[in-house]
Amino acid sequence: MAKTVRIFWRIFFIGIAAFVLLLILINFGVFGKMPSLAQLENPAITLASEVYGDDGTPLGKYYKERGNRSNVSYKDISKHVIDALIATEDERFYDHSGIDAKSLARAIVYMGREGGASTITQQLALNMFNERSKNKLVRVVQKLKEWVIAVKLERNFTKQEIIALYLNTVPFGENTYGIRNASRTFFQKEPDRLTLDEAAVLVGMLKGNTVYNPRKNVKAAFDRRNTVLSQMVKNGYLPDAEFNKIKVKPIQLNFLKLDENNGIAPYFLEVVRDELKTWARDHTNSDGEKWDIYEDGLKVYTSINPRMQLYAEEAVAKHMPVLQRVLSSQASLRTDAVWKGHDNILQAAMKNSDRWQKLKDEGMSDADIKKTFSVKTKMKVFAWNPMREKDTLMTPYDSIKYHREMLQTAFMVMDPLTGQVKAWVGGIDFKNFKYDHVNLRTKRQVGSAIKPFLYALAMEEYGFTPETQCEATQQYFPGSGYVPAKNTGRTGTRTMANALAWSVNEVAAYLIKQTTPQRFAEFLKQINIPTKVEPYPSISLGSCDLSLFEMLWGYSMFPTGGFSTKPVYITRIEDKNGNVIARFDTERKEVISQATAYTMSRMMQ
Structure with missing residues (x-):
């Protein structure tokens, strides 16, 4: 014995x-590299870069997979969240040093049936420094590594710091990480404003962010929320009376995920993304490394005014469906006559489509792929309804025609004094139509919108006034022919003011004959139009291609007393700690006299 x-x-x-x-x-x-003390004190957590409007409203963010997170300090987290977390995940959090011996013993005795033994600190260690393995032996070693890291974390951080770190790293589903992103995504509010039941919903998701997702599984999320609330009662964080009142309330979400297709100003966010990429290539952080807009947690402040942006988008949504109905009623569209002689456009669109590329990658021949485009298929297409889409049965080829027949628009608002862009709507729907019609690189024939520039040149350099009588007849240019090309039979003269008000083409032709096409092309460059315009007589009627962005840049000289103001939409960039690392100031240049600017403004009223 x-x-x-x-x-x-x-x-x-x-x-x-x-x-x-x-x-x-x-x-x-x-048994594998362990994080150093420096890594524990400064964990390498990837953070999404966030874009804000001029009033601090979040507009969107840029991130890669598992990078959709934003840090928040302990003081900016609702006490309800912290109480719910401790009551549910680690009720002895304030009493242990990273490992809860009591819970560990219970887990061993009951083989995990009565709950796990992982503390919040251990879960933080896993979130920050480990990927959970499916191999049981490796998982045992990982568990022991979590213990070691957890003890180190407890030695180097306060309990409050551990809570904040944990809530900043934990996943909440919907590719959303951290309590700030979760509260914004599910409830459209900052984490310090979460109510008790909202906090319980989010904490409940930590056990399984898919199973207990309140958007996808309402009943499971409801039950899980009440489980969290009952744990709060058990641990003294919530009175029974309040629990009985809250447990019957339905979950009320205000879900909006800020991704590339949702949120405010999606077209604008793509422009900012491109601008940031260019900026990041030329700038480095304190370690000498180039900034990463997807992982470094940059805070990008822009000039966009959320209220004005909303009004701009509402205006597009109000008026474009009306105009679309007018267009769609045209006989040429109803009979497909509009596509006669333009089959090459549809063929090119077909071969550039995702459907074509996917079938091509699967090894189908061009002939077989083309046949599939003539077979009616269930699909979603754009529609002017709240969801901006509808289910329909249509051939893929017809869907190309359908979308090509949609009227597009561009809407940009700019403060001419500061150059700050206040609203940017690049099209009717970013999800279905990615092409941005505001962008500097997006050019269209400008037509009569160019005439004020020509009139300004005539007054600035050639002595014209609003009362000057101008020939209102077709003009002949050797080597180029008549402008305008079509003879309307108009004769006589018009004052400059009258001709501009009625956009008389013949007077525009007369003015460019007096100023010369070469001088007008030079003048456009002088007033900061970036695109090089060829000096043909027809540019007096707007035959050249320019972008809306350029046109606002050019028009800015009229209300500013002759100063051309470059549009600016990023005002400053901060690092993740709030340090300003770049500022973008207004660029102005005097291009015409104050008298000409004032006179033109009066004429255009």
């Missing part, structure tokens, strides 16, 4: 020694 006892204790102490040795070896990185 005594011998058996000695053997037992020998095995027991050898086991303890082996376990301690194993922990020491793990700490020294024998």
